[in-house]
Amino acid sequence: MSRVLLLFTFLSFIGLSLAQAQNRQLTGAVKDKKDGQTLIGVSVALAGTKNGTSTDANGTFKISIPANGAVLTFTYIGYKTKNVTVTNETKLSVTLDEDANNLEEVTVNVGYGTVRKKDLTGAVGSVGADVIAAAPVSSALEAIQGRVAGINISSSEGSPDAQINVRVRGGGSITGDNSPLYIVDGFPVTSIADIAPQDIESIDVLKDASSTAIYGARGANGVILVTTKNSKDGKTNITYNVFGGTRKVAKKLDVLSASDYVHWQYERALLDGSITDYTQYFGNYQDIDLYNNIAENDWQDLSFGRTGTTFNQNLSITGGSDKTKYSLSHSFVSDKAIMQMSDFKRQNINFKLTHKLYSSLALDFGFRYADTKTNGGGTNEQNEKSSADSRLKYAILYPPFPVPGLTASTETNDEFNLYNPLVAISDNDQYAHRKAYNINGAATYEIIDNLKLRSEVGYDGLRNDQDRFYGTTTYYVKNLADYPNLPTLNSMNSTRNSFRNTNTLNYSFNKILGQNHNLNVLLGQEFIKTEQNTLTTEVHGFPKTFGFEQTRVLTTQGKAAIIDNNFQPDDKLFSFFGRANYDYKGKYLLSATFRADGSSKFSAVNHWGYFPSVSAGWRISQEDFMKDTKSWLTDLKLRGSYGAAGNNNIPAGQITQSFMNFNTTWINGFNNYWAASKIMANPDLKWETTVTRNIGLDFSLFNSKVTGTIDAYLNKTKDLLILFPVGGTGYDAQYRNLGQTQNKGLEFSVNWNAIKEKNFDLTVNANISFNRNKVISLGSVKNINGTSGWASTEVGVDYLVEEGASIGRIYGYKSAGRYEISDFTGYDATSGKWTLKPGIVDATSFVGTVRPGTMKIEDISGDGKIDLSDRSIIGNTNPLNTGGFSLNSRIYNFDLGAYFNWSYGNDVYNANKIEYTSTSKYASRNLISVMESGQRWTNLKADGTISNDPAELTAMNANTTLWSPYTKTFVLSDWAVEDGSFLRLSTLTLGYTLPEKISSKLKMKKLRFYASAYNVWLWTNYSGFDPEVSTRRNTPLTPGVDYSAYPRSKSFVFGLNVNF
């Protein structure tokens, strides 16, 4: 069939050529009016005909025109269109004006096509290459943080491969993943972390359902479209960007001094009634001043205080001719992180080729490869074996000096349960190697005028190899059933392959409908199939002396415990879609989209989901009655949209219950067992649907000096795909469609070209978003509990989802300070106890023996004791608003950029602080300086005894503000819930571009030097390392927990951009 098609095309092409016999040839060159540079790829059209060409690599063109003259139309992106009348010239020299009013021509990727920004009717946010490349980071998402209204981007911690959370307008799911759909050059991918920022041409974010409905079943959480660079004009262009620099930890937490630490250990031992806890390690109290001048180890400095380095380079070659354009780039990132034993390397290759075989047939080819290697286990992990293996605590709580018997060996006792911080790092080592490649090709065939058929085929492969070492000090290894206390290696090799075929037919009705009407119709069909399997192998019982490297390469030295090659059911998606864009004189715009998706994740009756949407725009500024405002109002457009998009983001294979095989080490006589999955199948599953309403206003003032957008939206998600707890039926949970949530919000963004002089530019850009989340219904359930589990089972439920409130609310106790002397009638020497006054709540069963200085909890239920009924909502991790602003300026050859982003009104659950300020059941652990002597309540008299004299205690604690750290358990109170608002100067850059006359002597088109800093300054009241944190992400129910997060670093880099 394709041969017939080709032949047909060929014949018609000859036919067209023959029809133009009595013409003459015209040659010409096109240049930029301002700088005289030749322009490549300018389209040259002969008015009133279908004939046309474009300028070649030298900026010249050749066209045959009627002998009696003609009108030629020159169009070029970013320039004003120009009509030139030719009479008898044979050679033409044309100059084009740059178009200041970019809005006219900027196009936005809306999925399966682009539209001019000015014709947009949906809510779409875009970021261009200049902004993405401005930040000296290796991830594009980090670079655009705070740059687009309506998208909240936050990195979970400071590690080089930290997960970045992206939420478009909040997110409607409760237990499901609210990540948006990522599409790179048309292909859905799981992450865009491994795409080099320098390779990205633009990132477009589809926010409302009218935009995302074209992605149907997967669009409900927004769609992020990434377009990678290709040659624009076919002109040979070589660019080389490089930067390198250093990074350093941004903040450390002060801990107790050695002397204070020892004094506290002594007091703790007395309070605990086990003085040997002190004497066996620290000697007699009489000798305590020996510790006054002891040399101290700064474990934080030793663990993650090293100077990291960063090196990042990108070489890109673009070029071609008028018919062929290509782009080839290579990027290399090498980061030595601040934490010991951790680094990150990435190589990217990106190749794109477009070739026009005939005027009506074009081929595209693309190849992308990313190879990422990450060394180091970081400070926590999501698929942890136990929260006990989280590692930041070692660097904080480990004694600041060597303590014989406590810090000398790798053995530890239950009361201390800490290991040397450096051993903890090497015993929790990890190596991850991720290889992602993508090959895609497309043919675009213009069947007749304005009717284009495009067929795309692509293949996406991902191989992720992850080796995790568990050394002898890890909780996991200590509790292994088969070979306890010997090193273990866990390897996960996962492979994910996707095949995609998309066919679209695009027709523009312009010719038929006449000048005032524009109608574009797109019809399409798509098939995507994803296969996935994971090979997990776990080898136990390595020789005790083996480190990570040895276990990786000498697996035969251990005993294979798990070998599980698990194949997931295929995920298939088969779809039809269509879109129609209509406008009348560019004044009244209407767009309708429809997509039908069939997904293999649902049973036959529920395979298909239908997602319609409609949107409209009204360009008010073009109305006659707005004539008077022309002087200042350049453009004003009102937009409205309504539509539905879906979500099928659940694991495949939920429809039928199948028997699976698992390894076990729990049962004597068996090493594997057959059982149904712990998730109950649900044959009735169907799509989660989000219906969104959006109303927006785009404005442009003072000849586009000020442009901006305002959007308001209301999203309602129903039939939520919730992982519903069904414990008691025989299964743990079941995916069900139930409940309803709502997100509503406002977004503003504005760009102000404040100054645009010859030698001085100043642009200010700002955006702010407000989102309010609410659970409208949870079906039959009263509430859904979230358990962050950072303290294993000691804290329990700490998040609560209820109808009528948002998700992400922290649930715990209210601090009532501490028990003061006035709360007691006195001390009873015979029983050795303090007697509480009547009416004062007794928290003994909760925090341990109550005496003056003990932490006090509010008795909310009023029953005179502290128990589970005294918990309430004590915080909300949802920000009231988030946003960012940037300043960009150019003074002569210097350029300056400052990028800020903020989050306001969100709470952070500072679990670190709880662990670092209370003893729980542990002894000999250090504290952070919040609890230093003078701050914490003290019971210790100078003579080394505990005071039980009310007057004396009062005097001793006249200036202390906090309770005594001695508690029998970790307590989540509102004291540990802190305001996480912050304003961050994320990037500050100063650059200098060499004057052209010098750079041209160096055979360069452009040479720019710059110095840049990342994470320069942080304004916050948060007491922990960094308020932008979320480390307990195993369930979406527990956002904003700061527990054992990898500390963030500041980096300073120098770089240069060269253009040949």
Add this chain to the structure above:
Amino acid sequence: MKKIIYALFIITGITLVNSCKKTLDAPSKSSLDESVIFSTPSLAEGSIAGILQSFGETNSYRGRFLVYYGLNNDTEVYNTLKAVDDDKAKLSNYNCNVNNSQMNTTDNAWAKFYEAIERANLAIRGIRTYGNIESNPAMAQILGEILTLRAVIYNDLIKGWGDVPARFEPISTATSYLPRNDRDVIYKQLLADLNEAAGYLPWPGENTTTAKVERVNKAFAKGLRARLALAAGGYAQRLDGTIKLSSDPELSHDKMYAIAKKECLEIISSGKLRLLGFEEVFRKLNEETGTAGLESMWEIPFSDGRGRVIFDLGVKHIKTDQYTGQNKGGTDGPNPIMLYEYENEDVRRDVTVVPYEWDGGDGTKGAAQVPSALGRLYFGKYRYEWMKRRVTSTNDDGLNWMYMRYADVVLMAAEAVNDIDGPAAAAPYLKMIRDRAFPTAPAKVTAFMATATASKTAFFDAVVNERALEFTGEMLRKSDLIRWNLLGTKLAEAKTKLQQLENRQGKYAALPAKIYYRTAANGETVEIYGLKFGDTDAQGLALGYTSNKAWTMVTTGETVSYWNALYTKDPNMQQYWPIWQVFLDSSNGMLNNKNLGL
């Protein structure tokens, strides 16, 4: 125009190719069809492990049921019972609510038991459909084993929560939510199941599978049937909240005792099991020998790294030491009165009730026994120091849980035969147990038997008492007391005795106020004087031991005394735990705890 037609033709072609029927089918890959699994014995056996896996889950038998079920009674208590408002104590003092923090989690014993039931139901359906058991004895044995394991779980569900939903078929949309069923329905099914299972299962040691106590055999199926029959024919707090016998004629007292008698006598006459020395039974358990055909009939087969038997029930080691790398033990312990219930010649006392714990040393050696306290005793049936391996895990000890032993069958026989045929016929069985308990004092046994056989009632009372002496620490007492309708009585009796004991009144009046002790020459063993009737303070002092201490169950600053902490509400008002809130919440309104009057 032709071009358009061609193009449409191409598109239609592609669409048709893509949209053929199978396009959106995506079957499971890492899975095997039921018809394969359940027609191949070596594969079907894996479903047994699947059921046992649920036993070992964190908050299943391992971490919750074994430690909390069966407390408090006249023989077994939660050792921290004086913190009466603590959620752990509340599980034992008959004052438990639906939001108990130990139990009110979705992964709790309740859920894991039903997980095991669902796994059993799927396997039973599979074997009945594809297993061809008539011609395949290996498959029949697997079916017998699974039917028995399902009965084990239902037995414990009923013991823990009373009348519970009956699930004997794999779950379907129609049966997602079920209310509590009358336990009679479940009992009848289980009695039939076990009868069927016994037909498929070999006796202990008859084939390689049943050579190990970790696999189910015919004797255990029959013994469990007897245990269930006695429970079904006994008293209990029923769905209406009252304590009564079953009104179902099929489950009448007589019929049930007849079943118990039949099953027990068949086991005894089979000669496949035998009584060991009393200490030997538990030494063998702790040594993890696992041979079938001795006294143990079936054990939950925890691997070395899973299970918390000594961890929660064993003799406490305050530090890690020469016997254990895990400093645990003693969450539960004997009721202090049990120290004084045994006659001095009864060898069971020193095995069962341990008045010391291990302390001192440097973590790997040098620890020694030190006396604990009258209110802090330990079950000596589970001891790290008797194990052949050193436990290194900090969370699990891996000891098997002995679910039933032959002595239980013998005493059930004594009880059932007395009920049906009178004390003379039942006497030999009671005597078997008594003879073993008094190896050096046969005269005591003769005298005891004379009193016990005086009447049917006297014999019954003797059995009630004997089961306490024999099984303390094996968590059988609470359900025994319930079926005899003696729970309230015995608890009240225990409360009085505890108070008398503390104050040295009544039969305890002559006991010394202190104990006198020293470490023996071996540097480990503690020698204690003052724990037996007949001991006096005067003699104790005269011994010249290095140390002595007041022997009391009172601790400084306590707000609730030991005897008052035994139960804080009428035990008969709450013989069972409630179904926890999380399970009520997800039951679509089908489950409630109305029977407990919470």
